Amino acid sequence: MDRIFLDANVLFSAAYREDSGLVHLWDLESVELVTSSYAVEEARRNLDTASQRERLVKLLEGVRVIPVEPLVEVPPDITLPEKDVPILRSAMASGCTHLLTGDVKHFGPYFGRVIGGVLVSRAAAYFKARE
Template sequence: MKRLFLDANVLFTAAQNPAGKAALVIEYGGKGYWEIVTNTLAVEEARRNFALKFPDCLTKFEMLLSDVLVLPSQIEGSCSFSLSPQDRIIFLSALTCKATHLLTGDIKHFGPFINKPKITSGIIIQTVPEFLRG
């Protein structure tokens, strides 16, 4: 079964746009099509952004988390490619939980590694639309 690790951008987008593709990924995870995983860092980053920008979406966000396995953030380990410290935590958490995919909206930092599992220790990094296109 596919195990999808979602970063804060994807979590934020899913709660802000419940009819969108990111929300669909979580919905299908809740139905058992794949596992949905994230870490505490991504959850807290999304919560902070909602509190600042869209506090009315916090309730929807908390409801979405019922279909998401939230794991502790992995802060130790090595990364074979260059990432910022915060993005390294996201990647290492995905690696530690044996995610098959890391879904992100962060093209600036993860863009060079999209669809390059030979570089990313076997994890397929993609945007949500890329993942859904299969």
């Protein structure tokens, strides 16, 4: 079973439009979706409308939310902005197999790489690998 950690931008994008392709993550079999309260708050803060925030709440019903940032060390060769460190820490500490993010600027150099047991990738790459 894959355990997938969803970055804030994945949550945001899934809730932003009703027809977002990312909502198919919630339809996958043998998958557990995980995120953190930190990621949820970031996604919520960036959504503009009440209907988008309502979609986020509905989507979160199918996601295990980690309430606090774990004190897991990020490997020293990984360079991320402070705002992204809690995302990687939570993915690592929660035993996730994958971290899905659309943050190409900060996580892009690590796409396809396993960090602390977690494969970092875009959602599109994850869907393609499951075909």
